Amino acid sequence: MKLVGALVAAARVAAGMTQRAFAEALHIDIETVASIEQGRRVLMPNVADKMDRVLALPGLLTVAANKMPEVDMIPAWAEEYMEREREALALSWYDTLTVPGLLQTEGYARAVLGCRVPFVGEQKIELQTAYRIQRQRILDRPVPPTLSFIIWEAALRDRIGGVEVYREQLRHLRACADRPTVSLQVLPLGITAHAGLDGAFILLETPEFQHLAYSETQRGSFLVRDPNEVSILTQKYAMLRSQALNFAETKDLLDRLLGET
Numbered sequence: 001m002k003l004v005g006a007l008v009a010a011a012r013v014a015a016g017m018t019q020r021a022f023a024e025a026l027h028i029d030i031e032t033v034a035s036i037e038q039g040r041r042v043l044m045p046n047v048a049d050k051m052d053r054v055l056a057l058p059g060l061l062t063v064a065a066n067k068m069p070e071v072d073m074i075p076a077w078a079e080e081y082m083e084r085e086r087e088a089l090a091l092s093w094y095d096t097l098t099v100p101g102l103l104q105t106e107g108y109a110r111a112v113l114g115c116r117v118p119f120v121g122e123q124k125i126e127l128q129t130a131y132r133i134q135r136q137r138i139l140d141r142p143v144p145p146t147l148s149f150i151i152w153e154a155a156l157r158d159r160i161g162g163v164e165v166y167r168e169q170l171r172h173l174r175a176c177a178d179r180p181t182v183s184l185q186v187l188p189l190g191i192t193a194h195a196g197l198d199g200a201f202i203l204l205e206t207p208e209f210q211h212l213a214y215s216e217t218q219r220g221s222f223l224v225r226d227p228n229e230v231s232i233l234t235q236k237y238a239m240l241r242s243q244a245l246n247f248a249e250t251k252d253l254l255d256r257l258l259g260e261t
Contacts, residue, residue: 001127002038004064005038005040005043006039007061008033008061011060012037015056019033022054042065042068042127043065044065044106045062047065048062049061081214081221084206087206088145088205088206088207089146090146090203093149093203094150095200096154096196096199096200099156099173101135103149103172103173108168108169109133110126115160139179151184151186154189166261170258170261171258177251178251184247185241186244186245191243200216202214
């Protein structure tokens with residue numbers, strides 16, 4: 001991060017721009033530019049692309065941002081799942097306490113990761129945030145995976161990160177709900193039957209048409225390969241879809257929550 005930040009600063013100075021002029025050209029805060037140049041904030045690929053264009057560089061900062069090492073960005077127990085996720089044909093994701101990672105905004109992701117105890121430090125939070133946002137590239141693949149999400153309403157009521165982060169996250173979810181490859185449903189509060197009381201999980205189909213499941217605990221995770229166990233979770237997910245609000249009702253709920261903020 002410090003090396004990439006130093007490259008940004010050197011390129012800016014060579015172009016004869018102050019931090020303020022650079023920030024204004026990029027349409028970002030001067031504090032963000034300063035944090036990137038000091039190595040305290042990860043240079044996101046989309047920001048690097050803007051910097052390359054403003055500084056007339058041949059994609060150098062974009063390459064640097066995309067080649068950031070992944071050391072310590074994900075826990076060892078989740079590495080295999082992350083590899084499978086990148087190439088998945090289909091994902092079905094049920095989450096209870098937070099918005100699923102593939103649908104999180106940068107601000108919300110940073111706030112969620114910053115809630116972890118013990119506190120891991122700003123640098124690690126920035127690295128983990130950057131990696132989480134990079135994972136979302138699968139939504140923009142030429143042929144995206146088929147994605148189904150069920151989110152317990154409680155996750156949409158908490159205002160992790162504050163009101164502005166919350167409002168931005170709701171707007172992003174509402175936009176995602178209109179994507180043709182995304183199925184988004186909310187499991188409402190107050191229901192009398194609930195198939196997901198044992199916690200969050202993800203179903204995944206690989207390019208080889210293998211069906212897997214993934215579930216995290218407080219300090220570890222399980223990548224489930226046993227067909228019988230995957231079948232049980234598949235049945236749970238099917239029941240959750242029937243208990244959740246339908247697509248139109250989910251959009252109406254998101255619109256109401258946006259109206260309340």
